[in-house]
Amino acid sequence: TLKQNKLQIPQEFKPNKKRPVKSALSGHNQDMTICSYAPRKNRAVLLLSTMHQDQELSGENNIPDMIIDYNNTKAGVDALDQLYVNYSVSRRTRRWPMVIFYAILNITGVNARIILQCNKDIDQLMIKQGEICYRTSELFW
Template identity: 30%
Template sequence: MTFSVVLITNLIVGRYHHAEGALASRVVKKCLQGAGIQGQGYHVYMDNFYTSPDLLSSLFNEKTYACGTVRSNRRGLPRDIMQKMPDGIVQRGDMAFRQNDPLVAVVWKDKKCVTALSTIHDETATEVQRIIKQEDGTFARENVPCPKLIADYTSHMGGVDKADQYLQYYSFNHKTRKWTVKVFFRLLEIMKLNAYQLFLQSPHHLPGQGKQQLSFLQFTQSIIKGLVGGFTSGARKGRPSLLLLADRLTQRHLPGTLPSRSWCHVCYMRCKS
C-alpha cells in the first residue's frame, strides 16, 4: 500500500521559509488524515521538500512508513555522507548507508549524488539500467548498482516526476513579485496537464488507424486557438488611403538594396495573395 504526497506547497516556500519544516510536516499529516489512511501501515513516498528525520520518525511511531529523497542540509542527518562530495562516492553506482533505529539514510552516485531517507527499506541493493558513453564514443545500456530504496522511490514517484516534467514544457509563467499570481498560473498549468491526461483516456478521442495520438504541444496549441480564435481578425485597421498608388508600387518592380529590412509594398501584396 503506497501513497504519494504531491502538492504545490513549495511554490510559496519563500513566504514561509522560517517554518519550512513545520509546514511540510503539517502538509503530509493533513494529507494522510484527509485520505483516511493515517496509522494503517501505508507506505508514503514524498519528495525532498517534505522529507526530514523528524517527520519520518513521527510517522513511524504512528505506524505509517515513509521514504523520500532528502535535502542534505536537513538537521539530524549523518554529515559524513550527506554532502555534495562524500568520501568514497566517486564512480557511478557507488553508495553508502547509515542507520539510526528505523531511519535508513543513503547516498548514491548516479550522474550526481542522490540522497534519500526511509523507514521502509534496509541496505538491500539492486540494479538499474543506464545509458553510458563507451570509450569508442558510442552509447550503450549497462546495469548499474542501485539501492532498492531509491529504485522503489523512482517507481512510486515516477508519475509525479513525469507531471513535473510536463509542466515545464510550453509553460507561460513569468517572473512576478506577487506569489499569488505565481500560484494562480501554476494551477492553470496543472489544469492543462490534467485535461490532457483525461483527453488521452477518453474513448471519444482515441486516434484512428494510421493516426498518431495528439501530442502535448498540439493539445496546448488547440487550447490557445480555442481561447483567442474568436477575438482576433486578419483585417487591416485604419481608414483606407484615398490617394492612388504609384505605378512602381503596383506594376513594375525593380529590386534594390535598402538599409531597412521591411518588405516593399509589391512583395508584401504578392505574398499576401
Template identity: 25%
Template structure:
C-alpha cells in the same frame, strides 16, 4: 517566526510562498507547508514523497504520530542528523544507513554522487537493477522515491510547453495562468488519454479549451487543429495544419508571400509555415489566408 498550535491547523490545496507566515509547533516552515497541504490525507496510512527542501527529522516524527509515512531526499545541513552517516566516505555502490527513534531511517548511497535519503517505512534493503552500465544494486528507498517523483517531473515538463507565462506579468496573474493553462491543461490531457485510449498534445488541449470558452463564433471562423474535425470541414475554405510526416512538422512557403517576394527578386525570403487551406490545398500564412478568402 510565530508558532501555530496543531489543533488550529487549516488545510490548503495551494500554497503561495509570501516570505513570512506561521510554523506549526515542533516544525520549521517547509515542514509546516507539507502538513497543511496534506492535512486531509493524514491518519490514513499514506506515504508522502517530498524533496530535500521539505524533509527533516522533525517532519518525519510529526507525520509518524499522524499514522503517515515520509520518504524523500535529504539535505546534509538539516538538524539532528547522525554525523557518522553524513561524514561517511563511500565508493560507487556503497550504502550506509542508521535508524533513529526506531522508525526513522537515514540512508546514504553513492552512485555518481552521494545521495542522502530519509524514510519512515524503509530500511537499507537493496534491489538488483539493470541499466546501460550493467547490473547494479539500488536501495528500495531510492527506487520508490524515483517512481513517485517522476510523475511530478513529467507534469512539470508538459506544463512548460506553450506556456503563456511572461516575466513582465504580475505575480497573481502568474498564479492564475499556472492553474488554468498549465495544471488544468495537464490534468485534462491525462484524463482524456485514460478515458479514450488515444493520444493528444498539450497544444491541442489548450486550443480545444479556449475554443470551447469563446464559443461558436470562433469555431466558424477557423477550425481546431485536433484531428476530430467533422468531415464537412474539407468542403469549405479553412486554415489547418499540414499533416505531419513521420511525426515531424512539414513546412512550406506561403504561396502569396512567395509570389510577392519573387516579384521583388528575393523568393527565398518568403515565409515558411505549416498551415494550408483545406479546400485549395495551398499553403498560406494566416495573414495571406485572410486576404485571399
C-alpha cells in the same frame, strides 16, 4: 532528495572520502527514515521518506529499496513537466501563492487533456492544450 548543506543532517550521512563506495546508512524517527547511499567516492545521495520504515538492500550493488523506489517513480514527475512545458500558463512573479496557483493550472490543463483523450478518439481531437489551459484559467477569473 535532500540538499547536503542542511544543518539538521548528521555528519555521518554526508559525503566524505573515508566512506566506502556503495555503502548505505539509515536513520529512523517515529515516522520518518533518512537514507544515505554512496554510489561513488566522496558522493552521497540523501533521501527522506515516510513510506519506508526499514533499510532493505537489494541487488549486487546493495542499493537501498528507498532509492530504487525513488528512481522508479520520479519518471512520472518528469513526464508531467514535459506535458505542460509547451503550454504553460505560468508567469514570472515574486508572490509564492501565485507560483502555486500557476502550477495548479498547468496540472489541471494536463489532466483535462488526458480526460479528453480518454473520452474521444485521437483523430477527432482538435482542441489544443493551450486552449484547454486558457479555458481552465477562465473558470478562476
